[in-house]
Amino acid sequence: MLELKSVTKRYDISSVPAVLDVNLKVNKGEIFGFIGPNGAGKTTTIKMITGILQPTQGEVFIDGINMKHRPVECKQLFGYVPDNPDIYERLTGAEYLNFMADVYNVPLSDRKERIEKYTEEFGIQAALNQQIKSYSHGMRQKLVITGALIHQPKLWILDEPMVGLDPMSAKLLKDEMREHCKKGNTVFFSTHILEVAEKLCDRVAIIKYGEIAAIGTLDELKMKVSNGDSSLEEVFMKTIKGEFNEEL
Numbered sequence: 540m541l542e543l544k545s546v547t548k549r550y551d552i553s554s555v556p557a558v559l560d561v562n563l564k565v566n567k568g569e570i571f572g573f574i575g576p577n578g579a580g581k582t583t584t585i586k587m588i589t590g591i592l593q594p595t596q597g598e599v600f601i602d603g604i605n606m607k608h609r610p611v612e613c614k615q616l617f618g619y620v621p622d623n624p625d626i627y628e629r630l631t632g633a634e635y636l637n638f639m640a641d642v643y644n645v646p647l648s649d650r651k652e653r654i655e656k657y658t659e660e661f662g663i664q665a666a667l668n669q670q671i672k673s674y675s676h677g678m679r680q681k682l683v684i685t686g687a688l689i690h691q692p693k694l695w696i697l698d699e700p701m702v703g704l705d706p707m708s709a710k711l712l713k714d715e716m717r718e719h720c721k722k723g724n725t726v727f728f729s730t731h732i733l734e735v736a737e738k739l740c741d742r743v744a745i746i747k748y749g750e751i752a753a754i755g756t757l758d759e760l761k762m763k764v765s766n767g768d769s770s771l772e773e774v775f776m777k778t779i780k781g782e783f784n785e786e787l
Contacts, residue, residue: 541565543561543564543599544597546594547596548580548584548595561597561750568723569720570717570725570739572728572736572740573585573730574775575779584746585698587599589614589619602616602694619687620687622698629671632666632668632674633667636650637654639690654689657689662708681704693724693725699730699731700712737772743771
C-alpha cells in the first residue's frame with residue numbers, strides 16, 4: 540500500500556541529510572508504527588510521503604502510484620493527521636468538515652452520516668457551529684482526525700495523533716485504527732508513546748539520525764536484542780544506543 544524507495548531529504552546541498560536512503564514497505568491491512576527520538580526524521584519522512592516535501596532523491600508510491608508523477612491521484616488515497624492541528628481558525632467546525640468532504644468529493648448523504656458518527660464519538664458535535672479559533676488543542680485534534688476519515692481513505696497517515704487527546708478519545712482513536720485496518724485499509728503512524736505502538740502495531744520501524752535502524756514485527760525485533768524477552772521500550776533504547784544486533 541505504501542512504499543518508499545531510497546528516499547533522502549537534504550534541506551541544502553551542504554547539510555547533513557534529514558532523511559537518508561529510507562526503504563520500507565507497508566502492506567494493506569497493516570498498522571505500521573514509525574518511532575524514533577526527536578529530530579530523527581519522522582515528520583520529514585511523513586511530509587515526503589504526503590507530498591508536502593519533495594525528496595531530494597528517491598520515490599514514494601501509494602497503492603503503486605508514484606507521488607512525484609501523479610500527486611493528485613496519490614493524495615486522494617490517504618487521509619493525513621499532522622503533528623500540529625493548525626487549521627482554518629475562522630471556519631466553524633462544520634464548515635471545515637464540509638470543506639474536507641468537498642475536496643474528496645464525498646456525497647452529501649455519506650458526509651452527513653460520517654460527520655455525525657465521528658463528531659459524536661469524539662464529543663465535539665455540540666461545538667460544530669463554533670469557530671475553530673475557540674477550540675482547545677484536543678478539540679482541534681479530534682476535528683482533524685474526523686476530517687482525515689471523512690472520505691474513508693485506503694491509507695491513514697498519522698503524525699503523533701495521540702497528542703492532546705484525553706484518555707477516552709485516545710481509546711476511540713485506537714479502536715478506529717483497528718477497525719480501519721480490519722476493512723483492508725492501512726495505518727501508518729508515528730508516536731512517542733511506545734506502549735501504544737507495542738499494543739497496536741503489526742510492524743514497527745525505528746528511525747535514528749534519518750536512517751532506518753530496525754524494522755520488523757515486535758517479536759522479530761525482540762529476538763534481535765534479547766532473545767525475545769523484552770518490551771518495545773527496551774528494543775527502542777538498545778537500538779538508539781547502537782546495541783541492536785542485525786546479525787541475529
